[in-house]
């Protein structure tokens with residue numbers, strides 16, 4: 001190694017951040033090269049000197065000053081925790097308001113224009129609901145987008161203000177202290193079987209829905225069953241949107257099966273996290289030892305230990321990442337089944353069915369009769385002028401016949 | 408001990424006592440960090456208040472990707488940067504006044520002779536000045552690494568830069584600081600000063 005390359009690595013060398021081979025190279029080089037040896041020792045002295053600086057004492061009244069300064073921060077700023085809270089508090093309120101609006105619109109339409117309205121209004125109602133959903137999903141966005149939210153948040157937050165304030169000045173109770181330890185981590189999963197009219201349309205709607213709620217389809221497959229077509233989807237959606245997505249999914253058709261589970265993994269999480277921290281500390285200690293080890297044999301031994309510790313850390317952090325992922329994204333298994341066609345229903349007619357069909361047949365023949373009669377009336381009315389003309393001609397002809405021909 | 412994250416959650420539920428615990432835990436570190444960055448005790452006290460104030464304001468955006476400490480350090484460096492960039496001139500003046508009356512905290516407590524104590528005062532004061540004279544980015548990595556004892560990964564999270572950047576910046580900072588100290592070599596590197 002050249003001196004320049006060596007000197008660039010000395011800082012890392014001091015912190016034990018180099019590979020074992022680099023450490024060996026630098027050790028060998030500094031034994032030979034005076035310039036680099038001096039460079040190393042001057043850097044080391046500098047670092048030691050800075051590290052020997054003693055911490056300055058905090059002014060005794062600093063904490064009081066800080067607490068005084070933060071008094072002005074409104075509860076709404078703090079209590080509005082991450083999107084989870086935002087969702088719980090106002091997303092739900094928003095969507096229930098929307099649901100009421102939708103119901104009102106539907107009822108209004110049903111009253112004002114029976115028979116129509118319902119069908120033509122449905123997409124608009126959907127829009128309203130989706131809008132509500134999209135609004136609350138916004139709050140699930142990262143910081144930047146989140147900044148825009150407070151204006152919307154203030155209203156529902158102020159409802160909770162009294163509650164928040166009352167808790168604000170109380171000393172923590174025992175229960176609070178227990179709660180401190182319990183930022184619960186829960187994995188949410190659900191299973192839904194839905195019967196739909198048209199599988200393709202339902203699948204499209206489902207995809208749209210998942211997208212809207214910032215989720216994704218983990219996998220999907222189409223099934224061909226004897227009674228009709230079906231499809232299976234594994235959906236992943238941000239946990240705060242879990243409930244709302246379920247509600248929306250249920251609108252795709254008739255829900256035949258529904259099940260949800262919440263698996264609390266807090267304990268495992270805390271455990272893995274603690275083991276991970278311990279190992280990290282162990283790693284740091286090993287690095288310190290490594291930086292002080294002088295013989296190649298020692299270095300190799302420490303390096304071996306390090307490798308083992310790092311391997312374990314990697315496994316554990318992998319597990320933590322997996323758990324985080326599972327907690328952050330809820331899983332929903334959806335099975336869509338196409339409704340069996342009416343042909344099957346006709347094969348087993350029951351009396352109710354028959355009665356309905358008879359009524360319908362009777363109605364339609366009466367309708368036909370009416371329409372024929374009305375057509376006849378219309379035809380007659382339409383024909384009246386012609387009949388009148390024909391009548392006059394006939395009368396004239398008769399008169400002429402009697403007067404001239406008979407004579 | 409209750410974790411920082413649990414305390415944060417408790418703050419969000421409206422428990423101000425929880426925030427007071429966090430203040431207690433971190434005021435030392437934040438005060439020392441700001442002091443080393445701005446070299447002025449009064450400013451450091453004001454900045455520390457500002458850091459906690461901003462932290463509470465932004466608490467809703469703390470997402471637990473990094474540890475609370477790292478997140479707080481990030482706010483602290485930003486607060487200091489705002490202050491330093493906003494008031495460059497003032498600080499140049501305060502650095503040039505070589506003997507501010509705030510040396511007492513650096514006093515070593517062992518029973519050293521008065522001459523030695525005096526010498527140590529000078530060394531620490533000059534050292535602080537040398538750190539303060541480093542470019543802001545270099546000063547920050549030195550303080551975070553040597554004084555706050557953060558790991559490379561933590562520094563990368565605080566400064567929101569890559570690990571490689573941290574490594575090279577720290578290396579350059581140490582060299583620059585060494586060069587500054589070398590100009591007063593007999594003061595800093597005389598054996599009896601920092602070994603005694």
Ligand SMILES: [Zn+2]
Pocket residue numbers: 002003004006029033034035036037
């Ligand atoms: Zn060399």
